[in-house]
Amino acid sequence: MSTNTKYIAGFIVVIAIIFFGWMLMSKPAQPEQAQIQATQTPAPTATAEPTVREFTVVGTPFKFEPAEIKVKLGEKVKITFKNELGMHNLTIKDLNVATKNLQKDEQETVEFTADKVGSFEYNCSVPTHTEKGMIGTFVVE
Ligand SMILES: [Cu+2]
Structure with a gap:
């Protein structure tokens, strides 16, 4: 080289x-x-917290006000059921949600997560109250 x-x-x-x-x-x-x-x-x-949706449903003989609630899948739901007259409850059977039977002027708050999409009935399960009009729709989109 x-x-x-x-x-x-x-x-x-x-x-x-x-x-x-x-x-x-x-x-x-x-x-x-x-x-x-x-x-x-x-x-x-x-780190995101799920959205919390709060509703107040008023019960009277024999209706719920409002009779329709809409939330989105995954949201945390707080429903305060205020009973203004008679004995009533608010039950969403398909979502395993229910208040106790409440007397006049009592209220109860239920909390749950909307974990399935669909249109679910809520009602007052005291005998004959659903038929008399204590029925509503809880929609999860
Ligand atoms: Cu009732």
Whole structure:
């Protein structure tokens, strides 16, 4: 090998070392950035509280006011049933939700999560009250 060829070979080796060194230094930065983005993106959903929806339903002989409630899937629902006259309850049988039988001027709040989509009946389960009009619809969209 001539001196020139040795120099060129040495130069190439140095360039190669610098290049690979640079590759090694710069490479870890990319997955790190990707990781930061990956952890930042889901953070809002991880910490997000479910929306709480509060309703007041008034019971009188023989109706509920309102007779329709609409919520979205996954929302937390708080229904305060206020009984103004007679003995009544508010029951959503399909969602396992029910107040006790309440006397005049009593109220009770039930809390649950709307965990299935559908149109569910709520009623007063005191005999004959549903037929007399104590019926409503709880809609989960
Ligand atoms: Cu009733």
